[in-house]
Amino acid sequence: MEDGAGPRSFVFREDAAYGDKLKKLEPVEADRRLTVKxxxxxxxxxxxxxxxxxxxxxxxREAPWTATVDPARVASVLESFLVEEVPANAPDYDMVAPLGADTVVEFVVQEYGMRSKKGHAGAFLRGYGRMFTLDGRSEVWRHPFSVDQVESGAAHLDPFKVGKDPDLFRQAMTLMLDQVALDFVKDLTPRDRRGGPTLPDHPISSSPDNVAPVLVEPPKPPESDLAPGELPDPDPDPT
Structure with a gap:
């Protein structure tokens, strides 16, 4: 996770379609509040x-994926559990060589958040995956990714609804991350190999970690007609 990757909101600053809804709330402040959500x-x-x-x-379940290093040991030596720290230290991949690794597969998230165009908002996710050897750092695979709900024409992700129910953004991110993972799997699936031992399962935890997010921008005084840190209510759904 790169420093400053996000989450970032470019909804209100880059799209004037929400001006009437925001009223006295400045677009920069509205984006800051949405970022907190x-x-x-x-x-x-x-x-x-x-x-x-x-x-x-x-x-x-084929070579080379049957010979992967235990992810818990990798996380321990790289201190990757400190990903919430801002800024995070760049990993020293030479430290995984004593674990028996000779090649590293790295996924990097460069930017994620929400943006909007002509009143149509959505989530976005950008970054890349790559594989390189520890001996000489020779890169043998690279896959940039850019998933953007606005560009793809996905359903509108109402930023005011996200302000009331942030889980809507979580759901959008989950869909995008799963698509990127599937694209990676297609790239990394070896061909013409015999099956190997089954890899251990590593279930995804849906529970949040206990590290509090770090706010970069200081809060502004709240608008008199809004609760502190809140965005305007979403428009009622049409019946």
């Missing part, structure tokens, strides 16, 4: 773990 929805650790675990568990 996105932080409550899903943690950086959950995002990184879901992408890793969903990819690993869907890879075929």
């Amino acid at each position: 996105l932080q409550q929805a899903v943690t950086r650790f959950e995002i990184s773990e879901r992408l890793r675990v969903n990819t690993l568990t869907q890879l075929p």
